[in-house]
Amino acid sequence: MVSFTEENYLKIIxxxxxxxxxxxxxxxxxxxxxxxxxxxxxxLKKMSDRQxxxxxxxxxVSLTEEGExxxxxVIRRHRLWEVFLVEKLSFAWDEVHELAEExxxxxxxxxxxxxxxxxxxxxxxxxxxxxxxQHGKITKVKKIKLTHxxxxxxxxIVGMEDTSDAFLQYLTKIGMDLSSKVTLVEKIEFDQxxxxxxxxxxxxxxxxxxxxxxxxxx
Amino acid sequence: MVSFTEENYLKIIxxxxxxxxxxxxxxxxxxxxxxxxxxxxxxLKKMSDRQxxxxxxxxxVSLTEEGExxxxxVIRRHRLWEVFLVEKLSFAWDEVHELAEExxxxxxxxxxxxxxxxxxxxxxxxxxxxxxxQHGKITKVKKIKLTHxxxxxxxxIVGMEDTSDAFLQYLTKIGMDLSSKVTLVEKIEFDQxxxxxxxxxxxxxxxxxxxxxxxxxx
DNA sequence: ACAATTTTTTAGGTTTGTCTAAATTTTAAT
DNA sequence: ATTAAAATTTAGACAAACCTAAAAAATTGT
Numbered sequence: 001m002v003s004f005t006e007e008n009y010l011k012i013i014x015x016x017x018x019x020x021x022x023x024x025x026x027x028x029x030x031x032x033x034x035x036x037x038x039x040x041x042x043x044l045k046k047m048s049d050r051q052x053x054x055x056x057x058x059x060x061v062s063l064t065e066e067g068e069x070x071x072x073x074v075i076r077r078h079r080l081w082e083v084f085l086v087e088k089l090s091f092a093w094d095e096v097h098e099l100a101e102e103x104x105x106x107x108x109x110x111x112x113x114x115x116x117x118x119x120x121x122x123x124x125x126x127x128x129x130x131x132x133x134q135h136g137k138i139t140k141v142k143k144i145k146l147t148h149x150x151x152x153x154x155x156x157i158v159g160m161e162d163t164s165d166a167f168l169q170y171l172t173k174i175g176m177d178l179s180s181k182v183t184l185v186e187k188i189e190f191d192q193x194x195x196x197x198x199x200x201x202x203x204x205x206x207x208x209x210x211x212x213x214x215x216x217x218x
Numbered sequence: 219m220v221s222f223t224e225e226n227y228l229k230i231i232x233x234x235x236x237x238x239x240x241x242x243x244x245x246x247x248x249x250x251x252x253x254x255x256x257x258x259x260x261x262l263k264k265m266s267d268r269q270x271x272x273x274x275x276x277x278x279v280s281l282t283e284e285g286e287x288x289x290x291x292v293i294r295r296h297r298l299w300e301v302f303l304v305e306k307l308s309f310a311w312d313e314v315h316e317l318a319e320e321x322x323x324x325x326x327x328x329x330x331x332x333x334x335x336x337x338x339x340x341x342x343x344x345x346x347x348x349x350x351x352q353h354g355k356i357t358k359v360k361k362i363k364l365t366h367x368x369x370x371x372x373x374x375i376v377g378m379e380d381t382s383d384a385f386l387q388y389l390t391k392i393g394m395d396l397s398s399k400v401t402l403v404e405k406i407e408f409d410q411x412x413x414x415x416x417x418x419x420x421x422x423x424x425x426x427x428x429x430x431x432x433x434x435x436x
Numbered sequence: 437a438c439a440a441t442t443t444t445t446t447a448g449g450t451t452t453g454t455c456t457a458a459a460t461t462t463t464a465a466t
Numbered sequence: 467a468t469t470a471a472a473a474t475t476t477a478g479a480c481a482a483a484c485c486t487a488a489a490a491a492a493t494t495g496t
Contacts, residue, residue, distance in 0.1 A: 260484080264482090
């Protein structure tokens with residue numbers, strides 16, 4: 001049995017590892033769990049004893065296979081509840097995070113299986129993030145910056161790092177939204193900008209842009 | 219802010235007080251919370267300090283006005299979730315209690331308002347128990363034993379104390395189910411049995427029966 | 437009415453997850 | 467290559483909610 005608190009740590013460590021930046025550091029975890037670094041150290045030790053994480057003092061932390069399985073289960077539940085709240089209860093997509101943070105900890109395999117079915121087996125949540133399936137299989141997402149050029153390889157926008165109004169307006173201007181299909185055309189070495197094909201239209205975007213937008217393979 | 223645990227105590231104390239039997243005693247609470255009586259004593263003291271209950275040592279406990287308001291909120295949430303699980307996720311009515319025990323603690327007024335709307339403002343849960351409205355107004359329920367004779371006063375079955383197969387079969391035999399309309403015809407002093415009119419048919423039932431069946435005024 | 441039983445409370449302890457303050461290790465800058 | 471700064475860990479405490487064992491109060495049977 002994994003506690004409410006452990007589930008939160010697992011989910012946060014998963015996300016920090018997946019995002020690549022600096023991996024899951026004690027400070028980063030503390031910030032996201034809204035606790036102090038010392039509390040995180042304590043918790044990591046306990047979770048390491050329980051074989052949920054691989055942890056060596058001062059060296060950061062990553063998930064064990066079991067830890068990752070459990071993290072993906074929590075993420076699945078979180079995202080399914082978000083779909084429910086938006087599609088069935090008419091919440092706005094930016095209102096549902098806090099609620100899903102609570103709902104994700106309800107412990108019942110059956111509940112999630114039936115909720116998934118009730119929602120029509122959605123692939124993405126209202127923020128565009130992919131929903132892991134029952135076996136933890138998840139559509140891989142990465143920042144545009146890290147994609148590579150390959151014949152016919154299309155991507156789908158799934159989210160962004162910075163969601164400021166300024167940025168969202170820029171997206172609208174270049175005709176890009178969550179339903180856009182994007183192909184990588186060219187990487188410019190000199191300033192690390194990239195040429196993308198967005199819904200058939202060729203557009204050049206800055207390095208900052210490519211760091212800010214998450215995509216998944218289609 | 220009222221904790222998960224406090225909400226459970228409130229709900230249980232409410233039910234014990236409403237059922238009339240012996241009111242909310244320390245032992246009874248311990249049994250329903252699955253804890254020891256000593257833990258209940260501790261908790262009652264704390265809840266008394268927080269003005270959620272009226273408590274005098276060795277004298278049992280009852281809810282303050284605020285305690286009752288909070289208890290009814292939890293009961294409302296519990297019963298709405300049960301409706302959701304049965305009507306929308308196709309759970310059987312006898313599978314949903316445990317799940318609703320968890321869901322009832324999700325803290326959000328908006329969530330419950332919208333769930334209620336999504337479900338079409340149901341009046342009763344799948345067990346036949348009445349759902350309090352947003353202001354805590356609840357259809358009063360009592361055991362048949364405690365009803366009184368009055369011109370045209372009809373009752374609706376909402377639940378039973380003992381749900382053994384034997385009893386359910388007996389119900390079927392006398393043509394009584396959750397949709398039955400019942401009128402009290404006569405109380406027999408001698409053995410405390412009662413004559414009821416069930417869907418237009420006159421039937422005599424034992425004292426044990428009248429102790430076992432809960433009804434609400436219609 | 438009072439002894440026996442049952443119920444309830446107190447006292448002292450445990451676990452989980454947090455905290456602050458101090459110590460240690462790592463990283464970065466000169 | 468040191469030293470200053472930043473990140474991390476340890477030590478010692480605390481609050482919530484539980485426990486066991488023992489003491490105190492209430493109830494019951496004769």
